[in-house]
Amino acid sequence: MYVIKRILVVDDRNELLHLMRRVLEDQQYQVSILQDGKDAFMRVKNMLPDLLILDLKLGDMSGQEILKQVKNDPATADVPVIVYTAAVLEADEVTRLINGDPQFYRAVCLLRKPFELDTLLNKVEELLDESGH
Numbered sequence: 001m002y003v004i005k006r007i008l009v010v011d012d013r014n015e016l017l018h019l020m021r022r023v024l025e026d027q028q029y030q031v032s033i034l035q036d037g038k039d040a041f042m043r044v045k046n047m048l049p050d051l052l053i054l055d056l057k058l059g060d061m062s063g064q065e066i067l068k069q070v071k072n073d074p075a076t077a078d079v080p081v082i083v084y085t086a087a088v089l090e091a092d093e094v095t096r097l098i099n100g101d102p103q104f105y106r107a108v109c110l111l112r113k114p115f116e117l118d119t120l121l122n123k124v125e126e127l128l129d130e131s132g133h
Contacts, residue, residue, distance in 0.1 A: 004028065005029050006030045006047065006049045006051075007030070007049055007050065007053060008044060009021065009054075010034045010053070011053075012057075012059040014035060019117075024121075032049070037061030037066055041076075044070055045075055050080075051079070051082065052070065052080070056083050056084065056094065064090070064093070067081060078131065079107075080131045082127065083109070084111040084113055086113035088112075091112050109127060111123065
């Protein structure tokens with residue numbers, strides 16, 4: 001039986017949220033969207049999505065902080081995460097975090113904006129396949 005994969009997308013920019021939802025739903029994923037970071041960790045914990053797609057630059061909270069919360073909690077630590085940003089310094093910092101503790105940050109992938117939607121879809125598929133989610 002085919003199980004529909006559930007994806008949570010967190011971004012403070014409405015137009016990008018809706019574009020991602022449309023593209024992912026076209027690929028038969030069930031997509032939930034969240035526009036502010038303060039509720040993101042609790043949503044992940046309650047929903048336990050098969051994948052989290054997270055902007056690192058949110059208006060009300062750092063995406064890095066959400067990533068750390070998700071990976072620190074045993075209930076959510078195994079949720080694969082795609083993080084993305086256009087900020088070079090932030091991207092470098094997250095790359096250092098991932099490389100510095102690959103076990104803690106397992107199943108975390110960084111995309112630098114701008115990225116092609118095909119690149120995103122390939123990463124989504126790759127992480128879902130690897131995680132067995």
